[in-house]
Amino acid sequence: MRRFALLLGGPLLVTEALRERLRGLRLLAADSGGRHALALRLPLELWLGDFDSSPPWLQQILPAPKEVLTRDKDLTDGEALVRKALELGAEEVLLLGGIGGRLDHTLAHLELAFLLAEKGVRVELTDGLTRAFPLLAGLHAFPLEKGTAFSLLPFPEATLAVEGARWNLPPTSLKATTLTLENQALGPIRVRVERGRAVLYLLQT
Incomplete structure (x- = not known):
């Protein structure tokens, strides 16, 4: 095990x-x-x-x-x-x-x-x-329930995209931003890290 x-x-x-x-x-x-x-x-x-x-x-x-x-x-x-x-x-x-x-x-x-x-x-x-997930380059899927609050943080900078959220995000280069704080899942979400590293932070377990 x-x-x-x-x-x-x-x-x-x-x-x-x-x-x-x-x-x-x-x-x-x-x-x-x-x-x-x-x-x-x-x-x-x-x-x-x-x-x-x-x-x-x-x-x-x-x-x-x-x-x-x-x-x-x-x-x-x-x-x-x-x-x-x-x-x-x-x-x-x-x-x-x-x-x-x-x-x-x-x-x-x-x-x-x-x-x-x-x-x-x-x-x-x-x-x-709360829960946090380190995200490397690639596509990451999370089976969240509708209404789950989350933040997505560049760590320290990244090009990120989000689908399945109240506020979706096209591929965007980010660093030191509040743009991706306190989003809300509409169900399962998909996060694409095209460059850099990011942290997905779930505001409830």
């Missing part, structure tokens, strides 16, 4: 729908992301990190195999966890706690998501309430 959920340190709204979605996925956590395993009431296959942001009480009560990293390293615990998932042959990755909270961590997690996508891994980020 090569479907993974990686628990990162950002905020996560735990719902029964999320718990149900995680059935069949292998759970790994990076440092403080381990706290989400308690809320999810699901077992961890691996808990990895330097544990500088996991309090002693959490380390005492969370039963999980640990891989301790040195604090003197040039990558985050989250990036180390992504590399571990790749080593384990990940084909699909859900980054839980990957967006929201600290802006610097959110941006770093988005870059990690693109790294995974470039290696052919299906990847999604969520805080349990």
